[in-house]
Amino acid sequence: MTVPDPSPTPADAAAAPVNAARAAPTSVIDNFITEIIERDLQSGKYPQVVTRFPPEPNGYLHLGHTFASFLDFQTAVQYGGRYHLRMDDTNPEGESEEFAQGIQDDLAWMGWQWGEHLYYASDNFERYYDYAVKLIQMGKAYVDSVSGDEMARLRGTTSEAGTPSEFRERSVEENLNLFARMRAGEFPEGAHVLRAKIDLANANMKLRDPVLYRILRADHYRAGSAWCIYPMYDFQHPLQDALEGVTHSMCSLEFVDNRAIYDWLMDTLGFNPRPHQYEFGRRSLEYTIVSKRKLRLLVNEGHVSGWDDPRMPTLRAQRRLGVTPEAVRAFAAQIGVSRTNRTVDLAVYENAVRGDLNHRAPRVMAVLEPLPVTLAGLDADRVLPIPYYPHDVVQASEDGLVPLPTGQRVSPEQAVRDVPLGAELYIEQDDFNADPPKGFKRLTPGGTVRLRGAGIIRADRFDIDSAGNVTRVYATLLTEEAKAGGVIHWVSAAHALPAEFRLYDRLFSVPNPERTEAADEDAPEMEEDAAPLDAAFLRHLNPNSLNITQGFVEGSVAADPLDTRYQFERQGYFWRDPVDSSADKLVFGRIITLKDAWANQSSEAAKVETRRGKAEAKADAKAAPQPAPHAPQPTSLTPEQTAEVARLTALGVSDADARTLARDPQLLAFVNTAPTDSTLAQVASWAVNDLAATIREGRARVQPADLAPLAALLAAGTVTSRIARDTLARAAESGEAPAAIIEREGLSARLDPAELARVIAETVAANPDKVQAYRGGKVGLMGFFTGQVMRATGGKAEPQAVAEGLKAALEG
Numbered sequence: 001m002t003v004p005d006p007s008p009t010p011a012d013a014a015a016a017p018v019n020a021a022r023a024a025p026t027s028v029i030d031n032f033i034t035e036i037i038e039r040d041l042q043s044g045k046y047p048q049v050v051t052r053f054p055p056e057p058n059g060y061l062h063l064g065h066t067f068a069s070f071l072d073f074q075t076a077v078q079y080g081g082r083y084h085l086r087m088d089d090t091n092p093e094g095e096s097e098e099f100a101q102g103i104q105d106d107l108a109w110m111g112w113q114w115g116e117h118l119y120y121a122s123d124n125f126e127r128y129y130d131y132a133v134k135l136i137q138m139g140k141a142y143v144d145s146v147s148g149d150e151m152a153r154l155r156g157t158t159s160e161a162g163t164p165s166e167f168r169e170r171s172v173e174e175n176l177n178l179f180a181r182m183r184a185g186e187f188p189e190g191a192h193v194l195r196a197k198i199d200l201a202n203a204n205m206k207l208r209d210p211v212l213y214r215i216l217r218a219d220h221y222r223a224g225s226a227w228c229i230y231p232m233y234d235f236q237h238p239l240q241d242a243l244e245g246v247t248h249s250m251c252s253l254e255f256v257d258n259r260a261i262y263d264w265l266m267d268t269l270g271f272n273p274r275p276h277q278y279e280f281g282r283r284s285l286e287y288t289i290v291s292k293r294k295l296r297l298l299v300n301e302g303h304v305s306g307w308d309d310p311r312m313p314t315l316r317a318q319r320r321l322g323v324t325p326e327a328v329r330a331f332a333a334q335i336g337v338s339r340t341n342r343t344v345d346l347a348v349y350e351n352a353v354r355g356d357l358n359h360r361a362p363r364v365m366a367v368l369e370p371l372p373v374t375l376a377g378l379d380a381d382r383v384l385p386i387p388y389y390p391h392d393v394v395q396a397s398e399d400g401l402v403p404l405p406t407g408q409r410v411s412p413e414q415a416v417r418d419v420p421l422g423a424e425l426y427i428e429q430d431d432f433n434a435d436p437p438k439g440f441k442r443l444t445p446g447g448t449v450r451l452r453g454a455g456i457i458r459a460d461r462f463d464i465d466s467a468g469n470v471t472r473v474y475a476t477l478l479t480e481e482a483k484a485g486g487v488i489h490w491v492s493a494a495h496a497l498p499a500e501f502r503l504y505d506r507l508f509s510v511p512n513p514e515r516t517e518a519a520d521e522d523a524p525e526m527e528e529d530a531a532p533l534d535a536a537f538l539r540h541l542n543p544n545s546l547n548i549t550q551g552f553v554e555g556s557v558a559a560d561p562l563d564t565r566y567q568f569e570r571q572g573y574f575w576r577d578p579v580d581s582s583a584d585k586l587v588f589g590r591i592i593t594l595k596d597a598w599a600n601q602s603s604e605a606a607k608v609e610t611r612r613g614k615a616e617a618k619a620d621a622k623a624a625p626q627p628a629p630h631a632p633q634p635t636s637l638t639p640e641q642t643a644e645v646a647r648l649t650a651l652g653v654s655d656a657d658a659r660t661l662a663r664d665p666q667l668l669a670f671v672n673t674a675p676t677d678s679t680l681a682q683v684a685s686w687a688v689n690d691l692a693a694t695i696r697e698g699r700a701r702v703q704p705a706d707l708a709p710l711a712a713l714l715a716a717g718t719v720t721s722r723i724a725r726d727t728l729a730r731a732a733e734s735g736e737a738p739a740a741i742i743e744r745e746g747l748s749a750r751l752d753p754a755e756l757a758r759v760i761a762e763t764v765a766a767n768p769d770k771v772q773a774y775r776g777g778k779v780g781l782m783g784f785f786t787g788q789v790m791r792a793t794g795g796k797a798e799p800q801a802v803a804e805g806l807k808a809a810l811e812g
Helices: 032-043 063-078 097-110 121-137 148-154 172-184 233-244 259-269 292-300 315-321 325-334 346-358 391-396 536-540 555-559 605-611 613-621 639-650 655-663 665-671 680-689 692-696 704-715 721-734 738-745 753-766 768-775 779-792 799-811
Strands: 050-053 082-087 118-120 141-144 193-196 211-215 229-231 248-252 276-280 283-285 342-344 370-376 382-387 416-421 424-428 448-451 455-464 470-477 497-504 546-553 566-568 572-576 587-592
Touching: 032 063, 032 248, 032 276, 050 063, 050 233, 050 248, 063 082, 063 097, 063 248, 063 283, 063 315, 063 325, 082 097, 082 121, 082 233, 097 315, 097 325, 118 121, 121 141, 121 172, 121 193, 121 211, 121 229, 121 233, 121 259, 141 172, 172 211, 211 233, 229 233, 233 248, 233 259, 259 276, 259 692, 315 587, 325 346, 342 346, 346 572, 346 587, 370 455, 416 555, 497 555, 639 655, 655 665, 655 680, 665 680, 665 692, 680 692, 680 704, 704 721, 704 738, 721 738, 753 768, 753 779, 753 799, 768 779, 768 799, 779 799
Parallel strands: 050 082, 082 118, 248 276, 283 342, 370 470, 497 587
Antiparallel strands: 141 193, 193 211, 211 229, 370 424, 382 416, 448 455, 455 470, 497 546, 566 572, 572 587
């Protein structure tokens, strides 16, 4: 079977160069998707992994996108595959070139380099239209002319089947004519839609004749006014995956039922090879909102200064805040992949930011709320060499070196700066207390304290204003024989630089500022619906999310690069605001506090989050929600189903396949007619993973008993996994026994080892640059070489033999 015209899968889908991530030190934790990918690669189902990240350009990327983008991109990197960036821009309302470029910029900052694999769904409007016409010609789609309310009523309920529209049986000719006229702009919005003709009685409401196209009179930011009908997400998205040659299409869990439409389109239009959709649990962050409509409201009503306001969860806001891409990637890797939705405490993200900055941010001193100190006992101004880093950072360094503000790594002895000490200082106002509480370890009348790196001082007296506020402290520098209970930071008044300090905190004061979110950021029509926007979340805005002070920073920062991140001792991590800071005005924004100031208000989950990763992914796999294409699928087993699982596993069927079969009467009935010998496990795997859609829809013409000989041929090594799967697909469509197809076409001839060695040698010789890159450490290129060899041998080479031969050739 081949992909039907007019849009074959691109011929270069598996031959294109492998993408590479820039300095990505983190990896995707093993999970149910990586297990599927490893199985697919080992079996030869695909020569190379191809994934995609498909944002809609109707807003800026936010922290909620980091998990999905990391999963898409990093998974491909780890398996030597290719990843695509796609703009899912088929909804003209709200989309813009500004957002499309912003998304690309933010992802490039994250470290992803997709090269030539940037795609716009809108570039394929004509191809989508042609596929819609093909469905009409096949009798699989029709133009419906009922109102939206009537359509919803006719769909029925979860307990009652739908009712056919009076227009469902229009002739192919009438449907083609109406659809062409819809495109020509003859009808107003809402007059007609194009619907798939699937199954109005299906328990999965998504399959009750879903809408494929609607009339929408809005100019598109790329296509202009060329179109007045636009494809729906459930129609466009799987088609675009197939056109790009995507193999593993990952999306969030709310699309589990939509997968039935995805599979229906792929099977009906005959794509082969075809992509498969896999759903993962969505990750939400506490103290955060990610609905684009609500973020837009914050901007439009002036609650924040813009999309890049450092309190916003957008990536460009985090970039302005001073967070590094390494910290964001570390966070995305840390939270893990599973089949269940989960809310992550914001402290997990904040701790990832702290962990990243701790070893890259030199320590300097800044006073945010200055109190003047006149210092006696100092014969003359001094210049003190003070280290940039404490001992714990030095000890944790893998190479024994630490970075200077310039980025150069030097020995700890060289990582110092000169700090002047004069008779006039500034300390923090709250570091002096004229009437100290019990346990106060800073400066008090007659008390002592150590100035960081400068010595011990004693407060002798102080001045107050008419309101009783302390305005100046007079102190004496003591010898090192003196004792002090605490340490405070300071700056020299004569040498410090005046600066504005912006102290950012969480934008919301409660963990869940809203109880309902938009359905999914990857589904524009599901998010930007006509429902009134609930602005109740605004009452949870944190009034202290931004405080601005005027103070001083030590003069050493004047010579540092503008993008230097610092730890201001005892204050937090800061850097120069890249928008408002200038040569005439220093503005420092706080990236993150030194400690979690919200710890007592946060859930206990934050304390155990980092220990959940791998264990959670395995545990969640047992509770994986199943799509319901024909009947509701419970997540737990009944006693009868448990017994069925036990029977099947005793016969050799894998636990995962047995659970699926026990829950699905149609699949179970199919497998139960197959021989219960050593081939049953393979037959069950094919039923669950390759034939499920056709079995459920009654379109599988192959007989279960005929699958056993094919499984035996595969087990004996007579045929490769690729040939077995291809033959299986043909048999399911034609009804001919797979073994008969193999015998008739001579597919059982195994590839001669000498021929395989020749192909491997030619492949290696033809790609010297990639050989050099592989030997230089880019081992992910093994996927590229494997794909080249598998294509050159027509899929007859055994994947294990290919892997062993390539490894010897590349490492020899």
